[in-house]
Amino acid sequence: MLTKVEDGRPELRSAPASACTTKSESGAAEPLRTHDHDAFYHNLDRHLHYLLARTTAGVSPAACANAYFDWAIHLATSPGRQLELFGEAVHQWTRLADFAKAAALAGADATPCILPRLNDKRFRSERWKEFPFNVYGQSFLLWEEWWHSAVTGVRGVEKQNAERLDFMMRQVLDVYAPTNFLLTNPDVLLRTQAEAGFNLVRGLWNFLEDLKRLRDREGPDGSENYRVGETVAVTPGKVIFRNHLIELIQYTPATPEVHPEPILIIPAWIMKFYILDLRPENSLVKYLTDQGFTVFMVSWRNPGQEDRDTSFEDYRRLGVMAAIDAVSKVVGGQKIHAAGYCLGGTLLATAAAAMALDNDDRLKTVTFLAAQADFREAGELTLFIDESQISFLEDMMQEQGFLDSTQMAGAFQLLRSNDLIWSHVINRYLLGERKPAFDLLAWNADATRMPYRMHSDYLRSLFLNNDLAEGRYTVDGRAIALTDLHMPIFALGTETDHVAPWRSVYKFNILSDTDVTFVLASGGHNAGVVSPPGSPGRSYRMATKFEDDSFESPDEWHANAPKFEGSWWPAWTDWLGERSSKKSAPPLMGASRDGLEPLENAPGTYVYQR
Template identity: 50%
Template structure:
């Protein structure tokens, strides 16, 4: 593995210097008083080591460590709000009671009838837990139908209660769903025909194998492994099987590396592409194997491609904030690209990288430097956070106080803590279905490049993540014009460069309806594309990928707003990957071609050094 150049300072000194970039700027409680007159929020941030503040944070951190970062107060308030309003809604209670009696009667009648006649049950629900044909036979279809009716009743009971705060209603519905998913008949040997069939056909060895899987996972959980001890799956090693598009590290600072990829075509587009990935993921989600690498696709399509590889921070980076990621990350990398190519740049941001890129672009146009940006592409990136989807369930003042205290004690948010929250959002697939497959059926999930990348988790600096969650998620400062760069607020409406914005249909991290709200915040030319898939799989959607389609429409500069339902109604799905559509859009917004050049003055080969930090 390549080593860092000797010219870099030791990490504590570098982190301290980065932290100075954020002193007096945006923070979890806003920026300093001197900036309040410019339209920025806040009254300054108390020093975390003040005795009273430290004591409070220590208490919060102790509770948060026991609850995995969840706030018991937030959960209790949600259920209290729901229960008290239900208690004063006799009409709603009568309606739910009637539904419960009718559902129970229908379940009992159906079970008795099927017990006598034993016909084949023809209807198979769409729920993937019950797609096996064995679920249509007695008595398993009775378990299934009873559970689905109970699930439907509880979903109804947790909604439409007059007076309940919307956030509390959504949290109750989410927590009830977690409980129901845990009680599904697919999770138990006695009520799952697939498990019983596997045990019978294997002579019971499926149980033995599943028990060994459980013991191995329990051993890892109890003993744990440090980041340094964690090993990559040998078949998915960055630089060997993934992240292998030929390129060089051309620049590095304390926070990130800048990679440039070698051209594969005689000529390339005049303007280069700079990709800004999210710092909650390793950049090579966009450079997996050659067949599903978006970076390789762009290189082969005739572009000069650069990407940022973020550092995986440790405790020494605890006071590094969003301003450092903006100034020493995106803007510093953009300056390096401009120095090499002397052209405006097609900038591309993915997830949180797209959010920060939008802030950077707004600051550039505000300061009269908009000519540095040729176009801007945002991949599954939110700029308005009033509808963040189920991720918003973990974002309220109480939840953030618990999470902030936990991160303050550690100095960062650990990747495993972050992934636990994402697993809860899709617990049915990522927890219960996996446990059923591995422990009851004895089948280990076969890793692929995307799964291996997902396991390659990152950490987030305490200050940066607190700022992001509070300023953007909780306060929605960017959309409301309160977010400041260099002490002055930025507005997305200042951006005049053409935009290409991608949302994905099943995104739990950046719901497409939230991504679509950028139409309300800008007036420039904006092409919006909605593709099949989720937050990761929808973006890694190479040509030839099965079951892929997209919808696409362009709003010309100054055109009236079209709603989300109008977008769906007016644009029929187009089969295939969205990559060629984007490639054509980039070509249409490029200024011709130039001769491709070899990479000069590099530090080392891609994928560099920071990608290996665990």
């Protein structure tokens, strides 16, 4: 407290004891608990960040601002680069002017001055070659090219900041693409003229219906035709084990004899398991049972706020290890073919490495389907992962107790905004078309939540710090390493995967000291995995790197690996069959002697949780 001294200057003196104490119920003086004040301020920040996150779809404004200012400061101090960009802009305008002149004279025969990226489908219609629409399209592509050069070519900018800003600018530019507007999209104009504008009326009704479905948290139109247990997830089986995190499904054998070694599938907890058991025509589970395998599937519980403190280690222990223990009891100690899909593969990798450390040899082979263990090159998802972004997500999840499925879906849609956002805007609201939902789309809308602590563990330890790949991840206080895996590995990547890029999946060739069969299938993260025999246009490359072989880079492997037409499913079952014993009578459902009585019919109860 401040008091006056003789010269009039204030003096700082200690406050009396009564000012720094509180009275307890007994009347005794107690010191103020300063940590209560700290907790108040900390919780205030968290709550404000949570409210902000609800308006930004979970994207950290600080991370975005940091990327922008890093670029802007370096560009402001680089006059040479500024002059270079000015020259590029003049050159772009000159190219566009020359093209516009040629297009006005030659129309659709004018040679374009720039071509869209290979995965950009917006300008593929023949009408985009007609004047003046070809000029609209060329001006947009030149504008897009200039901005890419501007944000990625400034010396001194952090690589992640440059890539993040490039991503942000693409999202902004995509909003103003000429394909998104009535007067600049020739296909929409032609449809509007032909239907006297009724396509726009239908588009308005589609928009209002989508708003209602979003408000009511309903799936896309037509998804009600795909009902779990009735039209999808119908492969017969029994739930033979249940704990707080999982139900374990054992599927009914489809052949008189089966391989003694069963297949245990660990799907990602971010999704419902039945992506691998859709309709009978495209069910991987049914295909495996038809090939003479005993199949087990983990069905994850959909966590709520009460599960906020469930950790990544809980998922390993109560998920993978509990399932392995149960399967071992059913099959009488036979070794297991374990397969993990997406995040389920990452979790399986940690479990398998921990088992190796304990000399637990119950796994016969390990299969990773579109799964990663090294996250240094995890594609555009890494743009969302840094300290600022993770802290922001943690504040949001701390308030909720989990990361909601809609919050995750927004980030994934931004990664492919042209295909997943703007193409729907054009088709539904401008052309007035509404394609009925198919099984994979209906499944995609049936997402799950992720507990706060588990997702924080995953983002920090695995994604941000890359602890598993670099030997720092610990289980029960001991560091684990994938180099301890000595069973054969089958790793699948898909060509257009934006969640687990195939070059990242390919790193299992570096991370393990064993035989690795790598397959690169056509398609994306979901459709490339759900690829039954008979699907049109499917193909894959496949080659095995044996333990003593020299390493090939991903591009060398791609150039050398033979290409096969059709689905990769038969190749996988052949690979599993070669590493399995002679077929014999199938095991009983469950293991009554060990307390694993069948509880109910597949698909169980956890899959219905919302």
